[in-house]
Every structure is written in structure tokens, then in C-alpha cells.
Amino acid sequence: xxxxxxxxxxxxxxxxxxxxxxxxxxxxxxxxxxxxxxxxxxxxxxxxxxxxxxxxxxxxxxxxxxxxxxxxxxxxxxxxxxxxxxxxxxxxxxxxxxxxxxxxxxxxxxxxxxxxxxxxxxxxxxxxxxxxxxxxxxxxxxxxxxxxxxxxxxxxxxxxxxxxxxxxxxxxxxxxxxxxxxxxxxxxxxxxxxxxxxxxxxxxxxxxxxxxxxxxxxxxxxxxxxxxxxxxxxxxxxxxxxxxxxxxx
Numbered sequence: 001x002x003x004x005x006x007x008x009x010x011x012x013x014x015x016x017x018x019x020x021x022x023x024x025x026x027x028x029x030x031x032x033x034x035x036x037x038x039x040x041x042x043x044x045x046x047x048x049x050x051x052x053x054x055x056x057x058x059x060x061x062x063x064x065x066x067x068x069x070x071x072x073x074x075x076x077x078x079x080x081x082x083x084x085x086x087x088x089x090x091x092x093x094x095x096x097x098x099x100x101x102x103x104x105x106x107x108x109x110x111x112x113x114x115x116x117x118x119x120x121x122x123x124x125x126x127x128x129x130x131x132x133x134x135x136x137x138x139x140x141x142x143x144x145x146x147x148x149x150x151x152x153x154x155x156x157x158x159x160x161x162x163x164x165x166x167x168x169x170x171x172x173x174x175x176x177x178x179x180x181x182x183x184x185x186x187x188x189x190x191x192x193x194x195x196x197x198x199x200x201x202x203x204x205x206x207x208x209x210x211x212x213x214x215x216x217x218x219x220x221x222x223x224x225x226x227x228x229x230x231x232x233x234x235x236x237x238x239x240x241x242x243x244x245x246x247x248x249x
Contacts, residue, residue: 008109016126018106019105025058028057029058033058069097072104080094090194095136099132106127110123154187195218196219197241201220207220210224214242215239
């Protein structure tokens with residue numbers, strides 16, 4: 001709990017550094033200092049909160065008495081649940097609430113000092129690049145997915161596009177068994193798209209296939225002599241039929 005002895009962050013970078021400091025303190029409480037933290041959360045005491053401080057330290061204390069408080073308050077009464085749960089479950093619960101509190105504090109500063117849309121977006125992106133406290137405490141840190149396929153502006157992925165209903169596709173190649181059975185927004189039946197435009201066969205397990213950007217038909221990569229590596233470098237793919245039609249014009 002603070003009487004704001006630390007400099008008040010006013011820019012995106014300052015708020016982000018404040019976030020990182022508090023986050024480090026909270027992670028210490030829930031990992032390296034867990035025994036000390038556990039002992040301080042005595043259920044016999046009053047409502048207690050876990051605070052992360054900008055200087056990368058932490059403390060367990062009662063909430064401030066002023067209403068409303070200077071800053072958003074962490075989850076209240078974490079000590080009452082200590083003996084009623086498995087320790088790892090209790091620590092995970094405190095971690096989840098700590099993640100929520102960190103975001104609340106960061107965007108409190110953003111609102112207080114008038115961050116615009118782009119500033120808020122930049123702040124969130126910086127924060128989102130860090131694993132959450134919950135992920136660190138549980139050891140379930142998710143690895144970022146390869147984003148290389150997302151840079152092909154006109155490329156298409158039948159499975160990912162239809163599943164998420166995104167307006168623009170993400171990858172020209174797909175390695176899977178069967179395209180999604182969802183229907184397009186236009187109501188077009190996917191059953192027709194489930195066959196190769198060259199050989200007419202269905203897509204088999206672990207086969208690569210590619211979509212023509214002109215006629216939007218799908219083909220086995222082997223049928224049109226396109227490998228996954230080659231497809232990644234194609235900005236706009238034209239199937240043999242569309243290529244020959246253009247040549248005749």
C-alpha cells in the first residue's frame with residue numbers, strides 16, 4: 001500500500017516501467033518469497049491485499065481508508081481463502097487477481113493523463129508482450145506463435161479464415177486433413193471447396209493446398225507444383241487455368 005512516494009508516471013514509457021516494477025514485485029511474492037508471503041496472509045487478520053510496488057518489491061497490507069482511493073485497489077481479503085484451498089490453487093488465484101490489478105493501475109494512469117487511442121494501444125501491446133503473473137506462477141508461459149505467415153497481404157488460409165470469420169486471409173498454405181465445414185458469409189457451400197480444382201479429389205491428411213487469388217478455387221500443392229516454401233513468397237497466386245486465360249486475352 002502506498003502513499004504515492006514514487007514518481008507518478010505520466011507517459012506511456014513511464015506507465016510501462018511502473019507496470020514492470022509492480023509486476024516484478026508481485027512475481028517475487030508468489031515465487032521466490034512465497035514462504036514469507038504465505039505467512040503474512042494470516043486468515044486471523046483483517047482483510048489483506050497484496051501490493052506490488054514500482055521499485056520491484058511487494059507488501060501485504062490492509063487497503064487504504066480513503067474513498068475513493070488514489071489508485072485502484074487489489075483483491076481484498078486474499079488471506080481468508082489461504083487455508084481453504086490447495087496452496088498452488090490459492091497462489092494461482094492471487095496471481096489472476098494481481099494481473100487484473102496491474103492492468104487497472106496502468107490504465108488508470110492512462111485515463112488520468114489523457115492517453116489517446118494510439119497511446120493506449122501501444123501501452124497494451126508493450127504489456128501484452130510480457131507473460132502474465134498467472135503464467136509465470138503456474139509455469140504455463142505460452143510461446144508466441146510464428147507470425148511470419150501473417151505478412152502476406154493477399155494470402156489465404158481456408159481453415160483459419162473461416163473459423164475466425166476474419167475478412168482477410170492469413171496464409172496461402174494449409175497443412176490439415178479437411179477444410180472447415182462452416183459456410184462462407186455469402187452462403188457458398190464449403191463442400192465444393194473441399195475438393196481440388198485440378199484433380200477433383202478431397203484434401204487428405206497432412207497435405208498442403210493453396211487458394212487461387214483470382215478464381216478462389218483450392219488446389220493440392222502437388223497438383224499445381226507449388227511447395228509450402230515457394231507459396232510463402234508468392235504475393236498473389238494464380239492457378240494454371242487463370243494464368244492461361246490471362247495469357248489468351
